[in-house]
Amino acid sequence: MKHKTKITGLLSLLIVTITISCNQKEKVATSNTDNTEQKQTGDNIVTRFGDLKLESGYPSEDAITKLYDERDFQRACQIHTWALPMVGFHGLHLAQRDQLGIKDGEISMFFDLKDKSGMLTPNITTLYAFSFWNFDKQGAFVIDAPAGLIAGGLLDLWQQPITDIGQTGPDKGAGGKYLFLPPGSKMIAAPGYRVYISPTVQVWFGTRALDPNPKIAEETIRKFKIYSWNDRSKATVTNFVPVNGKAWTSAQPTDANYFKMVAEALEPEPVQTRDRVIYGMMASLGIEKGKAFQPDERLTKIFNEAAIVGELTARANAYEKRFDGSIVWKDKHWEYANMVELNQEDSNYTQLDQRASWFYEAIGNSTGMQGRILGFGQVYLETSKDKAGKWLVGSKSYHFHVPANAPVKQFWSITLYDNVTRGPLVTDQGSADMSSRKDIEKNADGSVDIYFGPTKPKGANKNYIKTLPGKGWFPYFRFYGPTETYFDKTWQLEDIEEIK
Structure with a gap:
């Protein structure tokens, strides 16, 4: 009887709890419905880009202006990411034709x-x-x-x-x-x-x-x-x-001219099926085949801001990758720079972020540049962080160890780049570059120690590459003709380590 009484008591408690819970849910549901109705009949809607006032469910004139501005800005930012390979091509073409x-x-x-x-x-x-x-x-x-x-x-x-x-x-x-x-x-x-x-x-x-x-x-x-x-x-x-040393640049513009280049480059081209939705987005911004690109003051302002945000988004996407498979070796900061398939397609989607990362930093792609052929082609590895996970900066000194027996049929090289321009880092030392083809100092076991910094670190050998205070930098480590120990990962690069 005692057990029966206990069970009856527990059941009663459970029924009361469920009843209270259901009543609370009813109140919440009613409250949510009331809130929704209130918002649809005149309350302000608070958003990240401002308050939107509704009038009997219709957006006010001010809300319509904000909504279209935000739509156009978002579309411009996504077009910026989508267009990076094409703008990289067009920028190089214009530089060769007009500057050189x-x-x-x-x-x-x-x-x-x-x-x-x-x-x-x-x-x-x-x-x-x-x-x-x-x-x-x-x-x-x-x-x-x-x-x-x-x-x-x-x-x-x-x-x-x-x-x-x-x-x-x-x-x-x-x-x-x-x-x-x-x-x-x-x-x-x-x-x-x-x-x-x-x-x-x-x-x-x-x-x-x-x-x-x-x-x-x-x-x-x-x-x-x-x-x-x-x-x-x-x-x-x-x-x-x-070229004979002429000054030139092919970096993507960081203002409305970026979108002018998009319009110019696409004008003579057939429309590819996979891009038709983007073409629809561009048409709403005045980028349309057969029509002159003439943005008004409102769109020009949006394009200028979207070019800046697009540029910084591309920089984040390149140096802090958030797509799978970018890390080369577990617990190290070296990444595959080029993760773009030749047709730029994954199994279920176009490689929007992967190609944006590569073509923000680099130009060109080929079978040989994918780093997948034993004994031929090139491997491109990059890092933007030191062993502790901090950004590489020109004001600090670093040590980098290349183990012996590098897995290359031809040669390896390491080159430092300005993280803003993505062009070569240039100092009074010349090119920030070193390779196994050059006269470098090797250790007794064939390994190589390289040093980076604004001044030559104490105790450094002759393998010193100068950096510039105030400038971030990142290296590409290239393998020309990669061999077996690269592919099976029994040979691994060390992380770059700050010298305290």
């Missing part, structure tokens, strides 16, 4: 730090060669590649590779003729040519010469030929234009 005076179809040559100072995260070790082409103006064309130690390819407006050319291309470094056709073309038979159809009107050819002998590297590059398909029977001469 190099015509489409000519090949520019970048030899050293001065030549590459306006480029996003270039390596300082190898010779670069670039050329742009416009199918609407110049028609189908041919790249006749020489045999030799070269790596590169042809990219579309979105910096998606149409094909690699050289060591990681179908010619495997043996050279050959590549024919490129405009968007919408039908495939043609062209014996002796590898034939590709471009998805975009504007394309960019980029390559690097990897021979350690500078003379041979230049001779190899100068054997390239680029010419119109219609001129294939004629004796065509390709014009090579050394």
Whole structure:
């Protein structure tokens, strides 16, 4: 009986508790309903961008202004992220054409730090060669590649590779003729040519010469030929234009001009299906094919702010990645710089953040640049933090240890970049760069110690790279021709460590 009484008491308590709970929920529900009705009949709605007044459920004139301004600002910010690969392409094209005076179809040559100072995260070790082409103006064309130690390819407006050319291309470094056709073309038979159809009107050819002998590297590059398909029977001469240390820059604008570049770059291009929703967003902002880009005062103000916020968002996305798989080694701060698939697609979505991270910092992509081929191509690793997880800054001194037997068939290099411009960090020492091809001091076991700081740290060896107080910096560590111990992770880089 005692047990029965206890159970009856517990049941009674449970019933009372449930009843009270239900009554409370009813009151909350009624309260929420009342609040909703009140807000829909005239109360202010408090938001992060201001109070919005409703009038019988309709937004007031002031609320409408705020809502459209906020909508347009949000859309502009997302367009900024989406457009980074294309604006990077267009910025480089404009720099080559307008600042360096190099015509489409000519090949520019970048030899050293001065030549590459306006480029996003270039390596300082190898010779670069670039050329742009416009199918609407110049028609189908041919790249006749020489045999030799070269790596590169042809990219579309979105910096998606149409094909690699050289060591990681179908010619495997043996050279050959590549024919490129405009968007919408039908495939043609062209014996002796590898034939590709471009998805975009504007394309960019980029390559690097990897021979350690500078003379041979230049001779190899100068054997390239680029010419119109219609001129294939004629004796065509390709014009090579050394940059010769001219000042230039290709960094994305941080004002409304960013969106002007978006409009310019897209004007001649076919619309890709995956981007149609973005095109709808752009149309509401006056960025539309066939129409002049003429933003009014309101939109110009929004574009200026969105360019700044977009730039800082891109910086956060690059240096504090929040997408999976970016960390190379557990409990270390080294990250994969390039995590972009060749078509920029993941299994269920377009790689919006991954490609924004890479193309904010860098230019170009190819099979060879993804760092997945044993013995060929390049690996790009980056870090922006020291061993303690703090940002790398120019006012502090650091030590960096590269273990012996680096997993490379060719060479490794480390290059420091300005974290704002993403261009090479330049000091009175010259380039902030070191590689295994240079005369570096090695330890008895073959490992290498490198030092960074505004002044040479006490006890440092000759492997010293100068930094600048007041400037943040980040390094790329490149593996040229990565080997097995990189891929199986039995060889690992150390974190950069602050010298207290």
